[in-house]
Amino acid sequence: MSSTTNNNTKSTKIDQHAPLSSLLPPPQIYSVVSRWLEDDIPSHFDVGGHVVGNTMQTAQLWMKSPGVLAGLPFFEKVFDVCGGCTVNWEDVAQEGSKLDASSSNKVLLATVTGPVSHLLRGERTALNTLSRCSGVATLSHQCKQIAVARNWNGLIAGTRKTTPGFRLVEKYGLLVGGCATHRLDLSQMVMLKDNHIWSAGSITNAVKKAATVSGFTQKIEVECQSLEEAMEAAEAGAHIVMLDNFEPEKLKLDAAVLKKKYPHIIVEASGGITMESMTDYFDENVDVISQGKLTQGYDCVDFSLKIVH
Template sequence: MTSTASSVSSEQVDFSALLPQNLDQVIQGWLSDDIPSFDVGGLVVGMEEKKAKLLMKSTGVFAGKPFFERVFTLLGCTVEWEDGIAIEGDHKQININDDEKICLAIVSGPVRNILRGERTALNTISRCSGVATLSRVASDRAKSVGWKGYVAGTRKTTPGFRIVEKYGLLIGGAATHRLDLSQMVMLKDNHIWSCGSIEKAVKLARKAAGFSQKIEVECQSLEDAIEAATHGADIVMLDNFEPDQLRKDAETFKNKFPHVLVEASGGITTETMPDYLCKYVDIVSQGKLTQGYPCVDYSLKIIH
């Protein structure tokens, strides 16, 4: 029998309140991309009022609810979520051998419009849920060893789809890191090489950022991190360090700059992440959380 037992966060936060005012415009762009010309299938089915069931077909964290709903709202349909079942952040365990899958919602409206939104809506929640599921695994692994820092995604997101993948990180319990180039200042190796030195780059960045933005510097060595912090960096990223060296250098750095955050990054996976964790590391970031995640399987079936 299909189980809805789950590891639901004790703090249910409505992250949909974060979504931007232009969300409808973004979603309309997705719909237009999928129907750039004639919709022959829509002609075939017509405008008769129908209902369809949203079914979750594989194990994972349910995420992407506001995107799914807005797709159908824009198409003149309504979505009725199943009370107590369609909870974002809820981890659903699906037995693939069961014919019965979890019904999360009923979509009602003209059948042509339901089918116009079907693939766009399913693509969105399958990917959002994939990010949330991988984020939950990573966050839980960090917690299991008693670590108190942040597991974060990166800016390695799909162009045009960033808002969904960043949302999935939050639902899964991870931090988003920077949302875009205008949020926080990150000075990477190309910035440093182009500017000439870490000192020059940090000082110039501070003139523009003022007091309202943090500055992070990507560092290739302990010496780089000390230079960055000395000249005003708020966060140092120890990039592509071996785990033993990272923990050693993070301790040395924190003893000298206890109020500067330390981020570990570069080739870290959920499997190797525990090797990097210690009380001197505040953040561990993984590009894989938004670049290479497995999708969760959903379907939308017309009730007949």
């Protein structure tokens, strides 16, 4: 097999204070990965598995496009669930590393050893996961670097626009890339959007009703379309105010007014913001900029898993 070795690969490690893999409870990962494999594994016979048999073989994991490497715990768990497989990572394969790979400069990341039918059953699920998690991490890292270069100290966050069944991976990729997850699910934080407000009759009614059951441990966020709505939300007891679909200059003016009267309020800017446009929203009175595209519009990173022969 002709390829370059990873001895000369340019690798940049993203600074992280602790391994993020410790966030992932093993039983939860096992359950999630098992569902992925059940979706992909044949319901009756695996004819391809019969063709190759169960002899022990080794496969090599290659990275073939540049990006931030993310999702190693999920990759490992796929082959753990498949049974009888072990993953041995190369030194260059560090979670959060930015690797300069390409189709002509492939980077060897790992070798996976196990019964060949098991390797091939896990192959596509493992690659899909690694490719997408790395894609989210790469785009998140790019956005974070823009914020750092402009000396903006707020948070860039994803949204709940995640792929059904794949939320854990995409949220994890955000963290590896240096961005915030936003709320993980409907239970983690209360977000009152336009439909909630219309159904409740007013922002005040919606916030007050949410506060009666959310207790002191949950924050309440309100999606607002105007400064008047933002002021009402803050007055009603919201902890976070989202200024949604504001033009940048209007957002900055209204955020300043809101912060002056309610300095404790977290101000979030959202609505159609992309990596290309987000610098227009950087402001000392804006605490969070959220982007749905971080988990809905990312490019996948290219990997392959090849049996050694």
